[in-house]
Amino acid sequence: MLDDLAKKAAKEIEKEFVLDGPIYKVEKLSGTQLEVTFIYPLYPEIKNLKYKKVGVKYVAPKFNSKRVDEEIKKIEANNSMNIVKKGPIVKGNIAKFDFEGFVGKKAFEGGKGENFELEIGSGQFIPGFEDQMIGMKKGDKKDIKVTFPKEYHSKELAGKKATFKVKINEVFSKSTKKLDDAGVKSLGVPDVKTLKDLRDYITKVMKNEEIQKAKGEFQKKIFAKIKEKLEIAIPTTLIVTEMEDLKKAFAAELAKSKIAIDQYMQMTGLDQAKLDAQFSSQARERLMDSFIFAEIAKLEKIKLTDKDYEDEYKKLAKVYNTDEKAIKGMIKKSQIQVPLTNTKVIELLIKENK
Secondary structure, eight states, rough: HHHHHHHHHHHHHSSOOBBOOOEEEEEOSSSEEEEEEEOOOOOOOOEEEOOOSOOOOOOOOOOOTTHHHHHHHHHHHTTOOOEOOOOOOOOEEEEEEEEEEETTTTEEEEEEEEEEEEEETOOOTTTTHHHHTTTOTTTEEEEEEEOOOTOOOOTTTOOOOOEEEEEEEEEEEEEEOOOOOHHHHTTTHHHOHHHHHHHHHHHHHHHHHHHHHHHHHHHHHHHHHHHOOOOOOOOHHHHHHHHHHHHHHHHHHHHHOOOOHHHHHHHOOEEEEEEOOOOOOOOHHHHHHHHHHHHHHHHTTTTOOOHHHHHHHHHHHTTTTTTTTHHHHHHHHHEEEEHHHHHHHHHHHHHHHH
């Protein structure tokens, strides 16, 4: 019943754009009478939206081809074989070892491991730890003394001196083979059959990444400039909804690292009020960005064509290594409409701010 009333009320709102469902407020309730107020978040009035010739220019990236060589070396390293070594550990070797850490004479939580594999020189462990493993051989035992960084994530260990009892179980050296056409085929990259194809593919991907990064920097700077004079009152209900979405996404990310919100607050020294203030600020900024995109698109009459959608589906089909029909079944037009429109807005801003 309330849903039917809400739809009827929405139709009666003239010349206004309803952004979300209403908040229900029951004013009167009796055996014969029901009075309900529907509060709708409306598209906000936007004033002083200045976005042309604002003094912010797009800086096109300069591509360094050496990055392609470095990436190919990484691929070769990732496809290398680990060969058992009898001699002492040198930088670049893989050490398989047992360890247990102590602060004073007390072992600390999370400081113990067995058959842990570590590339010496990778910087994965505390500064100084890996350097002290150089020269050790299979079967060697050693006390490695280090100091935890002051900014270490665990406050109980930050800045503390510690001793790790280490036993080397095995040492490996890497055997790296240069990539050739046969090796490239084994990577299974679509339409990449030769080493030249791979270089061209990596170059294209890297150039696109740099362009997207440069456009991201441009957007950040020009939106900051636009917001200096922008006047906009964002409905509180939208900010609250956006905050809740941010909280859920943040909690999900923490869960991947098996960290609870309470643990995170303890580690960072934040309380719930400070955390909520951060989410509120982020929510407002994200919504403001969305309204800037939408308003510019409306003012400039930016519309998407069938070709825009088809081109995007072709790109997505390549990314997911499937056919366009399957992609269209997975991703609706409504899901790519906003990002495609925003891309056109950024292109317009680049053009209008040369």
